[in-house]
Amino acid sequence: MTATQRDAGFGIVETDARPPVRIGVIGTGRIGRMHAQLLAREIDGATVPAVADAVPAVAERVAADLGAEAATIDEVLASPAVDAVAICTSTDTHVDLVVRAAQAGKAIFCEKPVSLDLAQVDRALAAVASAGVPFMVGFNRRFDPGHASVHSAVRSGQIGELHVLRITSRDPSPPPPAYVAVSGGIFLDMTIHDFDMARHVVGSEVVEVFARGAVRVDPLIGEAGDVDTAVVVLTHEDGTLTTIDNSRQAVYGFDQRIEAFGSLGMAVSDNPARHAGWVRTATATAAQPLPWFFLERYLESYRQEWAAFVTYLRDGGPSPVDPEAGRAPVLIGIAATRSLREGRPVAIAEVQ
Amino acid sequence: MTATQRDAGFGIVETDARPPVRIGVIGTGRIGRMHAQLLAREIDGATVPAVADAVPAVAERVAADLGAEAATIDEVLASPAVDAVAICTSTDTHVDLVVRAAQAGKAIFCEKPVSLDLAQVDRALAAVASAGVPFMVGFNRRFDPGHASVHSAVRSGQIGELHVLRITSRDPSPPPPAYVAVSGGIFLDMTIHDFDMARHVVGSEVVEVFARGAVRVDPLIGEAGDVDTAVVVLTHEDGTLTTIDNSRQAVYGFDQRIEAFGSLGMAVSDNPARHAGWVRTATATAAQPLPWFFLERYLESYRQEWAAFVTYLRDGGPSPVDPEAGRAPVLIGIAATRSLREGRPVAIAEVQ
Amino acid sequence: MTATQRDAGFGIVETDARPPVRIGVIGTGRIGRMHAQLLAREIDGATVPAVADAVPAVAERVAADLGAEAATIDEVLASPAVDAVAICTSTDTHVDLVVRAAQAGKAIFCEKPVSLDLAQVDRALAAVASAGVPFMVGFNRRFDPGHASVHSAVRSGQIGELHVLRITSRDPSPPPPAYVAVSGGIFLDMTIHDFDMARHVVGSEVVEVFARGAVRVDPLIGEAGDVDTAVVVLTHEDGTLTTIDNSRQAVYGFDQRIEAFGSLGMAVSDNPARHAGWVRTATATAAQPLPWFFLERYLESYRQEWAAFVTYLRDGGPSPVDPEAGRAPVLIGIAATRSLREGRPVAIAEVQ
Amino acid sequence: MTATQRDAGFGIVETDARPPVRIGVIGTGRIGRMHAQLLAREIDGATVPAVADAVPAVAERVAADLGAEAATIDEVLASPAVDAVAICTSTDTHVDLVVRAAQAGKAIFCEKPVSLDLAQVDRALAAVASAGVPFMVGFNRRFDPGHASVHSAVRSGQIGELHVLRITSRDPSPPPPAYVAVSGGIFLDMTIHDFDMARHVVGSEVVEVFARGAVRVDPLIGEAGDVDTAVVVLTHEDGTLTTIDNSRQAVYGFDQRIEAFGSLGMAVSDNPARHAGWVRTATATAAQPLPWFFLERYLESYRQEWAAFVTYLRDGGPSPVDPEAGRAPVLIGIAATRSLREGRPVAIAEVQ
Known part of the structure; x- marks a missing residue:
């Protein structure tokens, strides 16, 4: 991270005039909450318009903290104000969410592992390929x-x-x-x-x-x-x-x-x-x-991961x-x- | 910083049931904005009800970002919702602000140096002593x-x-x-x-x-x-x-x-x-x-500095x-x- | 290595009143010459009365350098002035030399590996066991x-x-x-x-x-x-x-x-x-x-190896x-x- | 120290065909004995033909160890087989020995300090300058x-x-x-x-x-x-x-x-x-x-010091x-x- 980026973190410098990537966070347990906080506060070019969680009260708390909207998963996936989703729920729910997000045309960040079942992984990846949406797995290391x-x-x-x-x-x-x-x-x-x-x-x-x-x-x-x-x-x-x-x-x-x-x-x-x-x-x-x-x-590593995701969505490339x-x-x-x-x-x- | 404290930073753990210390931040330039962000987001037991700056638009921006109120310095010093002030303005204004904050009965965190003029330093310290308010200088290192x-x-x-x-x-x-x-x-x-x-x-x-x-x-x-x-x-x-x-x-x-x-x-x-x-x-x-x-x-060091300030205000001691x-x-x-x-x-x- | 031991290396301190272990070095190529020099000059409790090499001129040169006697291998093995032998020749000659040294009742230090042929290794170890002589392999690391x-x-x-x-x-x-x-x-x-x-x-x-x-x-x-x-x-x-x-x-x-x-x-x-x-x-x-x-x-490691060999011969133990x-x-x-x-x-x- | 130099220390490689510098060591206490050993055994291009000490028995012991001659200081200074002297006696004797060695036309290595008395130092340096002999102070660090x-x-x-x-x-x-x-x-x-x-x-x-x-x-x-x-x-x-x-x-x-x-x-x-x-x-x-x-x-540092002295005597320069x-x-x-x-x-x- 360069000094300039860091400075932006605590300063009021704008480093990119393009509109931010609006990322809906699905799943706001420990890791999802961290992602939501980083995206809302520290990552240039990202905002968090909405968060969702299986336990609505958890999503509400995170939403209040970040000035985001607490929503249902359906609402996040349907929202025109959401460009991308961060899937941070438990592993067994990843594949369904990837498929639905792909069908909704959202760019997708999916926490690792996508699934431990190879057939399920293939189902998710097929949906992504079919929809042609950007897709990134959360191997932060x-x-x-x-x-x-x-x-x-x-x-x-x-x-x-x-x-x-x-x-x-x-x-x-x-x-x-x-x-x-x-x-x-x-x-x-x-x-x-x-x-x-x-x-x-x-x-x-x-x-x-x-x-x-x-x-x-x-x-x-x-x-x-x-x-x-x-x-x-x-x-x-x-x-x-x-x-x-x-x-x-x-x-x-x-x-x-x-x-x-x-x-x-x-x-x-x-x-x-x-x-x-x-x-x-x-x-x-x-x-x-x-x-x-x-x-x-x-x-x-999580900060850099999100910076890479934002750059990927904005600039394209692999x-x-x-x-x-x-x-x-x-x-x-x-x-x-x-x-x-x-x-x-x-x-x-x-x-x- | 222990794992528990860090976890609290991204989690929803409450480590202390006492009401938080409410800190008004005066001066929201680079260092003041950083202090306000740390206090609002990362320091257990602290909140930032209000921020003030010589340039109101700067204070407003920081306030919006943190969900705080943008106020005048007078308002911050007079507010019953403010327990302590963080004086983060330019050095030449420190002494007057310390004196006024002391007279207002606020606990004081003052960025270093209090003043480069010894007589001015003494004036500030006399006001603090006279008011008997908690006082801490911002030697973060x-x-x-x-x-x-x-x-x-x-x-x-x-x-x-x-x-x-x-x-x-x-x-x-x-x-x-x-x-x-x-x-x-x-x-x-x-x-x-x-x-x-x-x-x-x-x-x-x-x-x-x-x-x-x-x-x-x-x-x-x-x-x-x-x-x-x-x-x-x-x-x-x-x-x-x-x-x-x-x-x-x-x-x-x-x-x-x-x-x-x-x-x-x-x-x-x-x-x-x-x-x-x-x-x-x-x-x-x-x-x-x-x-x-x-x-x-x-x-x-800034995180630990604020943790020490909060502990000092809550638990007393030197x-x-x-x-x-x-x-x-x-x-x-x-x-x-x-x-x-x-x-x-x-x-x-x-x-x- | 303690300060005392080092000091002995360059000083005139005697740290052990017992007679030194007299070690004949067989094979004075690069590694053998190094061993001979260490034993003659730096290891408390060791002396090198004689050295032998397949090329007599090489042994003579090392002998002259160290004030030792240049001898044939037979002479080294037969000499009553030799308590132990250091076998530093090429690997293919190790086993025969170990067997002969064991039969001659000498304590044996054998450079690694004893042999790459398991049957040959066993022949050497059997001779050592049968003679009951001290035996150490040169795994210096x-x-x-x-x-x-x-x-x-x-x-x-x-x-x-x-x-x-x-x-x-x-x-x-x-x-x-x-x-x-x-x-x-x-x-x-x-x-x-x-x-x-x-x-x-x-x-x-x-x-x-x-x-x-x-x-x-x-x-x-x-x-x-x-x-x-x-x-x-x-x-x-x-x-x-x-x-x-x-x-x-x-x-x-x-x-x-x-x-x-x-x-x-x-x-x-x-x-x-x-x-x-x-x-x-x-x-x-x-x-x-x-x-x-x-x-x-x-x-x-070579210095410590020889110190360990000398201690082993003097004090017994494994x-x-x-x-x-x-x-x-x-x-x-x-x-x-x-x-x-x-x-x-x-x-x-x-x-x- | 390069691998080649080290190898020379334990091998039989000659790296310089010129005759060695013959260095008489005066004073064979702890530091003098170390110098004599290094010169005799480890420094390419140096030999120790003779050693002298105020206590003859000490010189004899070192001489025997190194295959050198035990001599009086007068003999060392007068010997045509000595090119240079290493003055390793107590500090109070340095100046007289430097003056005598300079007058005898020997190259001089003098342990530090030459003297703690400035007038004495000047006397020694004047003798060196007058004789035009090579001179090096033993600041090994x-x-x-x-x-x-x-x-x-x-x-x-x-x-x-x-x-x-x-x-x-x-x-x-x-x-x-x-x-x-x-x-x-x-x-x-x-x-x-x-x-x-x-x-x-x-x-x-x-x-x-x-x-x-x-x-x-x-x-x-x-x-x-x-x-x-x-x-x-x-x-x-x-x-x-x-x-x-x-x-x-x-x-x-x-x-x-x-x-x-x-x-x-x-x-x-x-x-x-x-x-x-x-x-x-x-x-x-x-x-x-x-x-x-x-x-x-x-x-x-002592090894390198002697290598520098030998090079200085052989190749000239400052x-x-x-x-x-x-x-x-x-x-x-x-x-x-x-x-x-x-x-x-x-x-x-x-x-x-």
Whole structure:
């Protein structure tokens, strides 16, 4: 984010004379409310005319806070004052909403994952293709400034031909076992972000997956039929190898790193610090552990994600996170799940 | 900032059942507008019922944005719906506003500096003392998480008895020479933050100042009668020595560091990174230069500053930045200016 | 290394009154000469009475340099003035020398690998067991201070139960293709160090290996039947997962890192810097790339390795790198090679 | 140090066909013995034909260790097999030995300081000038790779015009008070290294000194008439400002940093780490404190110092640390001592 953009955030500078993109936010739980706030307050060129939620009182509260209108989903989809919708509801409702929004001719931002069911994903993407509306999946990590710098170093040729990509992705604390049971499993629930990042950074599709997992954090996760610790090897079409390691619990905070190694060097996105203070004594040089909360870590990525969406709608060009990103990571996750169960590498072609 | 606090920022969690502190913001230029936005949107326990500005249209715009009332200064000071005022106008108007706000019985947050004229500062502080209203000076850097960690390490005894404090404070780019001419000089305009920090971290008053300066960045600054590069040595009452170095232009960004060295170790507040990405090639390991804009660097300090103000008003106790902080740094600045001109160390007692 | 030990290196302090361990060095090529120099000059409690080499002139030159006797291998093995031998010859001669040294009753330090042929390894270990002589394999990386700190953090329980181990091991430049052809392949030639480290840090045997590889650095390596880029997943008996990534060419230097992740945190051995200087300009914050030469990177590990050998011989106890370390990494390498060829995970039990 | 040089250290590569420089080492206490060992074993192009010490047994021991001859000082100075002498005796004997060596036509390396008495320094330098022999002062820190990188960044113009130099120099533990009493005071004993570095990096002579000091580490140091904590501001002829802070005791190790700030950026020499291992837990990210012993920190600087001396003798050109470096830092130290006592800045011209 440049100083100018930031300044706009707190100033009264207009950087673009075009009318703003009017985005209706559907689903105003934690993530939807955050999106609505960012769009209403911090994103140049965006406004939030209306918000909707399955619980009207929740939508009303957010609407009042932002000076938006509280509406029903039907009203949002029908409103001529709405150019685009942000679909931030629970995953099981995404596909129907995508289909309806596409039919209503709205540009669509859909939180990830579109669906964990491949047939459903395909139904949504078909509707989007048929309507010809702009469509972007909410893989926000692509827009993290550190991760984006790795992507940019690879694309620009700065590190030469890419040989190996390494991703570490560890959550600060595990979800409740009840959630785990309906999550689709670690690969579709958590690693899916890393699968998206692997495709995005490497720029070549995954053709084979090998996964190993273990229950090391919480036996209840095992009882729910899942693992909490995993290692994955992806083979890409162009020969690049990606390794991923996941844990549901890094006690020191949210650990999210990417390293791209190539013929001319390597590009790394390390973890940001909580702050830049540290202490050195006779026994140690000690700094803080990592940011714990996802908004400490990834808030800037959401800002950049929305800026990219607005630019996409205004200027056209390819989607910043195109429909295939709603499909391919799900496929990889399904293959990883099978690999884990069957103890062998699984080709993506097997699960198509 | 804890995860819980952050979550509150985007969620609907109430962390305190007490009525909010209602803060009228006077002056809605760049810094005042930022304060108003933070108070209205991000600070638990604060609301902004009204804002005022010398230019009514500016106040109206901010008011509309925040759902506040645009008012005159008189109205803000007279309003029973205003518990406290944030004085964010130009420096030359601070003292009158502090006096009027004190007489109106409002709690007062006053942007730094209260005044560059010692007699005026004393007039403001006398009014505050006489009215017995809460009062806090806006030295935001005390609340930067890194800087605060140094203060905390010193106060807790973690680094033992403090021996030497080192402060580096370099701006990314110089102000216009026209501003320099009326700024009061580098020591009262820029180093005053460092003087405040030295008092805050050391916890012992400054008794002597030695300053050296040079014009290295821009000859026009010299023609305006000021220096743009300076080194200062402070001797504190308890024997601690503080060194400060300043520049009006660090081409690599906003360079703000503090290092406290003591008998058991050292505590450091280093610069935060723009982001945590870097690239290593055959010739170098290269990361970004520093954050450039003050909001990239210090936004969190403003949040924490307001959180401290709200806590102070609600829970009582000493002011987080007490009235003496409106006076002592000005004194040190005056002594530094004299030291620079006369080429000798100057005792604070000389300029009292 | 403590200050006291270092001081001894350049001083005249005696830290141990016991007679020194007299070590005959067999093989005085590059690595053998280094060992001889370290033993003769820098390691407390060791002397080098004699050195031998297949090329007598080479041994004579080293002997003259160190004030040792140039001898034949037979003489070294027969000499009553030799307590232990350091076998630093080419790999294909190790086993015969180990057997002869064992029969001669000498304590044995054998450079890694003992042999790439499992039957030969077993012959050597059997001779050692039968003679009951002390035996240590030269896996020096265990003694690198950074890597050793990871091992120590795991063993001490500081990071809790170990979940995932990650090893990155990249050479600065590839060996000649002619060497590659006779090297046994990347897993037995290069990754064998990482297999040793995985066993050492995890403390649990490897039960299964999955390997993927590619030719990305040099097509001639592919023509020689090998890969130059590899990713390996090890499953340990206790459930810990290890990932390894290798490259024959990191253009920025010798890249050697270990990360142990567990229930209470993580321990990391990062790369040391060439030096601690760096430059920050308007465009970047830039430091040196990594140390290039293995002695810049690992010299201290060799010192600590010899200190451990001397302590082992004087004080008894288990070998710092016991006979099994001569065998298990070879097994893992053989399994990795098969996994790469057959495209499936291979159990260690298959290749026993 | 390049890989090639290092390789030479343990290999049998000859990199220069010219006859070696034959250096007689006078004084084989701790520092002299280290120099003799480095010259005899690690420096290409140097040999040590003879060593001498006031205590013959000490010289004999070192001689035996290195295959050199133990000689008297007279013999070293008279020997036709000695091209240069390294004067490593106690400071009070330096001047006489420099004069005698100059008269004997030997090239001279003299440990710092030449003398703390300005008249004595001048006597030594006059003898050197009169004899026209090569002469180098042993300010080894100039050759530390990190510090040298700062010097190089300044000289090359990489950071533009230099504005401010900051030096931090803290010893791990204080000398005995008995030593302090005869040391000449902190500025001549310890800060003299920093005065040399300031001249070296800035490249402009110091014209004024302001010093402040305190007794914070050990009251016995105060009773011995010295301070143990000091802050110094140097004004250079070209307007550059240097700040130095010293302490006799940094409990976390040997803290030696330099920062050069200029119009195009800054160059920093930070402290090297003990090793590159660290641990992150729920409470902290913790690494080692600093190297403690001067050889851990500065051994490489001694190697580079000797390489520079050998090159100077073989290739000619200006001395790497010229005679003026034997004089100017003493002058600055005398001025600093007076500034501390009189509480005012002192011009170098006053103490000439």
